[in-house]
Amino acid sequence: MAVAKIATRSRWIGLASDTKPTSSPVGSTFTEYDTKDYYVTYDGANWTKRARNSQADLATNWRKNL
Numbered sequence: 001m002a003v004a005k006i007a008t009r010s011r012w013i014g015l016a017s018d019t020k021p022t023s024s025p026v027g028s029t030f031t032e033y034d035t036k037d038y039y040v041t042y043d044g045a046n047w048t049k050r051a052r053n054s055q056a057d058l059a060t061n062w063r064k065n066l
Contacts, residue, residue: 020047 010028039047
């Protein structure tokens with residue numbers, strides 16, 4: 001069996017009030033930099049909130065350095 005790349009995940013960042021993308025590759029992430037909430041999509045359309053982690057903190061620090 002050959003190894004095949006199925007999809008490329010996307011990493012999104014925005015405000016909590018922003019509408020999350022509805023056609024993202026499975027496994028994509030969305031970080032709300034104002035709340036530090038972190039979401040992942042398992043079907044490309046619906047977003048599931050995940051525990052806060054260092055990735056959310058990195059996104060917040062990125063925004064502060066703009």
